[in-house]
Amino acid sequence: MNAPTPRLDDLDVRTRDIFRRVVDHYLTQGEPLGSRTLSRDLTQSNAMPTLSPATIRNVMSDLEALGLVFAPHISAGRLPTELGLRFFVDAFMEVGAIPPEARAALDDNLDPARQKGSVEDTLTETSSLLSGLTSGAGLVLASKSDTRLKHIEFIRLEPTKGLVVLVGEDGNVENRLIDLADGLPASALTEAANFLNAHLRGKTLGEAQKALAEREQAVAAELDRLTRQVVDAGIASWAGAEEGKPKQLIVRGRANLLEDVSAQEDLERIRLLFEDLDSKKELARLLSATETAEGVRIFIGSENKLFSLSGSSMIVAPYHDDAGLIVGAVGVIGPTRLNYQRIVPVVDYTASLVSRLVSPSR
Known part of the structure; x- marks a missing residue:
């Protein structure tokens, strides 16, 4: 007990x-x-x-x-x-402002105006930045809903089956099967694709759902019933791709965890921690727990099952899309003697910058 x-x-x-x-x-x-x-x-x-x-x-x-x-x-x-x-x-701990040098480094590297690569490239850079600024391992849990839509197309395969082709701005292409109403004209597929490409291009899943909800009356006036069903099916297929797919976990800076290791028990602890980091499914599940709460959370040692053997700590905060939905998390993992007071504001500020990156209108 x-x-x-x-x-x-x-x-x-x-x-x-x-x-x-x-x-x-x-x-x-x-x-x-x-x-x-x-x-x-x-x-x-x-x-x-x-x-x-x-x-x-x-x-x-x-x-x-x-x-x-x-x-x-x-x-x-x-x-x-x-x-x-x-x-x-x-x-006892008093959390102050983020150190000026850390703020400057994050601002310089995570400025939305300077981003040229994909969302995944940016999130990988974020993980590396967190590692360098905190001397721990940087973590980013990313959701595919961060991906912005570039193009969507509907293809009929059978009288009541169709294929949705989703192309993201990061170049990823995903195909999803959808049900079609019997007797649906080919023009409805074309009209649905044109509508989605015109109104939702460049938006994430959360932003697309919010935009459609805000335009509900306009959609009803602009599209007939069957075409609206195709539009809804296209968005639902995008969301469904999220639910069945494990989120992407990016870990950078493991070498930092080997610094200042002198005692044999420390080496054993680091070995166990590396095993924890290799259990990406379990770590992603732990990070997903942050999606039920706002703000920075601190996990110390055996407060979570994953770190019960290695005696490690994790500081983590969620980030949001344009709709205000939590779509991922950023954090730092290391020994229990992490500099909590310094790292908490760094993780918190990083989460706010990543929210701006994945949702430029925020």
Whole structure:
């Protein structure tokens, strides 16, 4: 049974400060913080000059009883537990503005006016950028609904069966079977294709659905019933291609995870993390969980099954299309001592830029 998360009121001012220093030392150095080291630091900084190592050890014992810290070895200092990290993130961490250098790099590389490649190229670049800015592995979960329609065509195969040919601006071509009304004239297929190409070219799936909904009366006046059925079938086939297809997962920057690895247990953790990253289906499912919530989410260690062995953390945020629908996610994965305070605003800002890229009218 998991221990309940302590409340901030459970800690007095001195205990809060010591806990915070244990966590800060772990996030910056990756090492346990001992009572003697902490006592010396407090004396030198004149923060708590009268606090002895014995008193600090008593406070650390109290923190250990609350499940917030642990001693990895006998006579060692303390490290934060996963519960302690979650408590720190929720109760202590203050998220500021994105660092200026990170903002400049993202603005320069994800400016919609400068994008010449496909959506996939841009999202791959985004993953690489996140990796470089955070020293973790950059993640992008992309949806095919990001693809913008370039051309659509209807072809009759049988009296009641047709083929929809969907060509995206990124050059991808997809074919989908649709049902046709018995006796549908060939002119209805041509008229439906002309209508969709005239009104929906350059739009994503979400934008196309929104545009048709807004033009419902105009569509009814412009097209007859049978032609409207073909139009609806064409859009439905596009949406259906989404539902049955796993989303694309882009991972860049694995080499960053090998830096500062010294202990054998760290190497084993990284090996397990690489196995997690290879489980793309499971990772995509985890990232898809972000589509039920707005804003940045932080997963720490065993809070999710995928990272239960490697003890890794993930910071992730969704991005949206023109219709306001969540169509993917961007994020960073790394050890539990990620610089959460710095990375959260980077991931959040990246998600807003990607939303602009996939939906220029936002």
